[in-house]
Amino acid sequence: MTSNNSFSSRSHSRLSLQGSFEQASRWSPRSENELFDAFSPTEFISVVNQTLEYAYSSVMIVGEVASFKVNQGKWVFFDIKDEEASISCFMTLWSLRVPLEDGMKVVVRAVPKLTKWGKFSLTVSAVQPVGEGSLKKAYEMLKKKLTAEGLFDAAKKRSLPEDLTKLGVISSTQAAGYADFVKIMNARWGGIKVQVAHTQVQGMDAPDQIIRALRYFNERAEVQVITILRGGGSADDLACFNDEALVREIAGSRIPVITGIGHEVDESLSDLAADVRASTPSNVAEMLTKNRAEVSSEISRMMSRMRQILIQQVEQAMDVNRDKVARISRGLVVKYIEPMLESNKAKMTQLLQKIRGEVTFFTKALQDKLKLVEALNPEKVLRQGYAIVSGKISLGMLIKIITMNNEIEAEVKKVKERK
Amino acid sequence: MVEKLSLNQKIEKLDAEVEWFYSDEFELEDAVPRYKEAAKLAKEIEKDLNELKNEIEVLTEDFSK
Numbered sequence: 001m002t003s004n005n006s007f008s009s010r011s012h013s014r015l016s017l018q019g020s021f022e023q024a025s026r027w028s029p030r031s032e033n034e035l036f037d038a039f040s041p042t043e044f045i046s047v048v049n050q051t052l053e054y055a056y057s058s059v060m061i062v063g064e065v066a067s068f069k070v071n072q073g074k075w076v077f078f079d080i081k082d083e084e085a086s087i088s089c090f091m092t093l094w095s096l097r098v099p100l101e102d103g104m105k106v107v108v109r110a111v112p113k114l115t116k117w118g119k120f121s122l123t124v125s126a127v128q129p130v131g132e133g134s135l136k137k138a139y140e141m142l143k144k145k146l147t148a149e150g151l152f153d154a155a156k157k158r159s160l161p162e163d164l165t166k167l168g169v170i171s172s173t174q175a176a177g178y179a180d181f182v183k184i185m186n187a188r189w190g191g192i193k194v195q196v197a198h199t200q201v202q203g204m205d206a207p208d209q210i211i212r213a214l215r216y217f218n219e220r221a222e223v224q225v226i227t228i229l230r231g232g233g234s235a236d237d238l239a240c241f242n243d244e245a246l247v248r249e250i251a252g253s254r255i256p257v258i259t260g261i262g263h264e265v266d267e268s269l270s271d272l273a274a275d276v277r278a279s280t281p282s283n284v285a286e287m288l289t290k291n292r293a294e295v296s297s298e299i300s301r302m303m304s305r306m307r308q309i310l311i312q313q314v315e316q317a318m319d320v321n322r323d324k325v326a327r328i329s330r331g332l333v334v335k336y337i338e339p340m341l342e343s344n345k346a347k348m349t350q351l352l353q354k355i356r357g358e359v360t361f362f363t364k365a366l367q368d369k370l371k372l373v374e375a376l377n378p379e380k381v382l383r384q385g386y387a388i389v390s391g392k393i394s395l396g397m398l399i400k401i402i403t404m405n406n407e408i409e410a411e412v413k414k415v416k417e418r419k
Numbered sequence: 420m421v422e423k424l425s426l427n428q429k430i431e432k433l434d435a436e437v438e439w440f441y442s443d444e445f446e447l448e449d450a451v452p453r454y455k456e457a458a459k460l461a462k463e464i465e466k467d468l469n470e471l472k473n474e475i476e477v478l479t480e481d482f483s484k
Binding site: 173192196197299303 | 426436457471
């Protein structure tokens with residue numbers, strides 16, 4: 001409701017005059033002028049709402065859900081309470097992006113107001129479960145609902161392109177997860193054009209920002225893949241990735257989406273809706289890119305294999321040629337060398353025989369000569385009992401007589417001729 | 420004019436050469452010049468790998484509104 005200027009001016013003057021509650025309770029109208037300056041209920045409610053809007057344009061309140069209901073399929077009513085107080089809450093169903101039920105602990109972002117019936121309530125713009133128990137409950141409820149709708153069907157998943165050249169990134173550029181992703185991607189590969197949409201990645205505003213970024217990339221269709229990145233955090237930190245509208249936007253993206261949210265154990269509904277889920281932002285970089293070190297090693301292996309094959313083939317060819325040469329050589333030997341050798345062998349044999357013959361002949365001749373020499377050997381004569389006499393044979397002369405065993409010196413006593 | 424090959428195209432071409440070495444079409448007479456060409460291609464690939472850089476652009480669009 002908006003107020004006109006006359007209400008505003010009277011509201012300020014009245015409020016400044018009102019003072020404390022005690023003063024107001026002692027007040028009573030003393031003149032018609034004072035009655036003329038009094039608020040009507042409508043005016044007063046308007047004044048109060050203006051004041052509330054000025055003082056609390058947006059307030060965050062944590063409490064437990066009670067009396068949750070949906071009217072006419074459009075309006076959501078519940079109370080948010082603690083041990084001592086309770087405030088009514090109202091919101092539209094399309095603003096409700098997580099399932100709620102009584103007992104869940106939630107945080108609401110709302111504007112307080114007074115209804116025209118004088119009832120104080122909160123007009124809620126966003127609500128999110130808080131605490132592990134409530135978050136888990138909301139997660140399970142929404143997962144069941146969206147699974148039944150087929151949002152997470154495996155058949156809908158698309159694979160990532162092999163040759164990635166254009167990538168859309170949705171993340172907080174100040175976050176560690178983003179920094180890790182960039183570091184790993186740059187180390188592993190290059191040649192990729194990356195457009196980065198800086199958004200919040202936790203808190204109530206995160207889902208809408210990520211949705212806008214998804215629509216930005218889908219409308220322009222300039223990238224081949226969109227990745228949503230967020231490093232590790234608590235269940236509350238990661239709760240935005242279980243926002244229904246965000247999950248539906250991811251599932252409906254025309255461009256394939258890969259998520260890298262939290263750690264391996266943190267599975268969000270956004271992960272289930274995405275085409276591919278990586279365990280961490282770093283893992284996204286690993287899944288999207290080749291590793292240049294591995295490619296380099298593979299190139300070396302390919303060259304090594306070609307070298308081996310080449311060497312093997314050359315050696316085989318050499319073996320084949322060696323055989324050929326051997327065969328040819330053998331052929332030549334058989335045809336020319338062996339006959340030549342055979343012919344020479346015959347000649348050699350003849351020569352040898354001739355030499356042997358000569359040797360035999362001369363050996364025999366030598367032996368004959370030796371026998372002759374032996375026969376003329378004086379020792380042989382002596383062994384037969386004869387003696388050798390030497391010296392002048394005349395009377396009175398000394399002569400030497402040699403027998404087999406002695407040498408005798410004798411004087412010639414008598415000489416007589418033999419007849 | 421010879422078209423400049425992208426890195427991935429060069430890798431595919433080298434892959435094809437390796438396949439030829441394993442194939443029945445292998446001929447020793449052609450193998451040596453092909454090996455030399457492959458070695459030259461491998462060197463180019465290494466150079467490209469070392470020089471490869473990503474272009475990262477942070478969009479100026481304000482996604483909070």
